[in-house]
Amino acid sequence: MAKTILITGCSSGIGYDAAHGLAKAGWKVFATCRREEDCARLRAEGLTSFVLDVADPSSIEAGFNEALARGRGRLDALYNNAAFACPGAVEDLPAGALREIFETNLFGLHDLTTRAIKVMRAQGSGRILQCSSVLGLVGIRWRGAYVATKFALEGLTDVLRLEMRDTPVRIITINPGPIPSKIRVNSIPHFERWIDWRASARRAQYESSLLKRLYEPSGKKDAFELPPAAVTAAILRALEAENPKSHYYVTGATHLASWIRRLAPPRLRDWLLAKG
Template sequence: MTRTILITGCSSGIGHDAAHGLKARGWRVLATCRKPEDVARLTEAGLESFVLDMASPESIAAGVETLIDRTGGRIDALYNNAAFACPGAVEDVPPGALREIFEVNLIGLHDLTRRVIPLMRAQGFGRIVNCSSVLGLVGIRWRGPYVATKFALEGLTDVLRLEMADTPIKVILLEPGPIATRIRQNSIPHFEKWIDWENSPRVGQYRASLLRRLYEPGAPDRWQLPPAAVTRALIHAVESPRPRARYAITTPTKLMALARRVLPTPALDWLAAKG
């Protein structure tokens, strides 16, 4: 029987590559996006797609109903990939910005997962794969809101994995490092909406650092990998009889995972400040 996976955040980058990669391996892929125009584009490319907005409980509920209608309730795997970033110094991030990013990166993810678990329990199998980040292991400057959501996702996923150990449902974390996606460009509207950098005590630092990173093309990151590197880990996570609890993807993630375990905090802070 054809295996079915639901993937969130498929408009570009990691989710887009995962949708095509799993489809090429014979999976039935439900490739969801927030915007109807992206759904139309994916449909034209041969993917099965529908709208799923992780910021909207109503959209999440409707998305699960669409899943049930299309598959009869069968879902072999859920890949929670959708997320965004809101760059800025922590002291300049208003509460509304944190609420907005947590709604998508954690609360919506949790809502969708809770709605899918009963389907997996009923069928007697399933994989839940959450896309974390190297920034779920260690924080770096300007990324506070995103780091906070990924640290929270790591903890929530760890507990879910422990609690699901007495079921046939496997819970897995993917932890990418630098991947060639549009997350930087896609973060600009959130930065412009929420961060009053011109009135920040760090205005000089914004001009010297973050604004250049956001608005100017930078040199290629020598550690950066294509989204296909994440897809390879995802394939192992959903197809292996014994998936790992964590998949560290890219050299920086592997190094930071080790550093987090062995370095004292001052040394880890020094290392993170270089990032």
């Protein structure tokens, strides 16, 4: 029987490419999405897909149980990919915006992780891959909410990895950098719901910077940008390595961010990140 992997957030971008790439590599992929119409599209493309909304505890339970049923009680790997962004200055973020983004980017992910650990302990093996980001290593302006969830994920995953050293379950973090996806477009409804930029003390900065990035993208490729397939390749290495690394950095930007975080003095780090 082919090894099984449950992937969240497969409607587009990294999750979509990973689902197709791992299926081609021989994995039995359970490609989940938040909306049934996206699942139907993936099924038409030959994938096994069903609904799993990581912001809904009942959907998490149902989706996880569906994966177990389709895998005959076995789950070899979990790739927690689903996430969204809510751009805006930190001083303009209502607490409700943070609660909402943490529900998806951390709490739902944690729920799935703990469920998977129980199964993997019982079967004697398994790997859990958490999709962090270059923004789990360093923070940049306008991304405070997203950065907060990824920093939290990095810390939670680091501790989990230490605690699971005496088990057959391997815990791995994937850190993509600039990858083409729909995260910008998908962040617009969250921005419009939560950020009252017109009343902000930074209104002029919104108008000259963030609004243009959100609504009038230049179309220019980031200097460090790689396609989603680069992340899929890292996922496959993490799944198939006999002794996987704790972190897999994807794109030069992520390697640079790791260097800045570890070696640059705080003042230099802030100067470098402010310029970005």
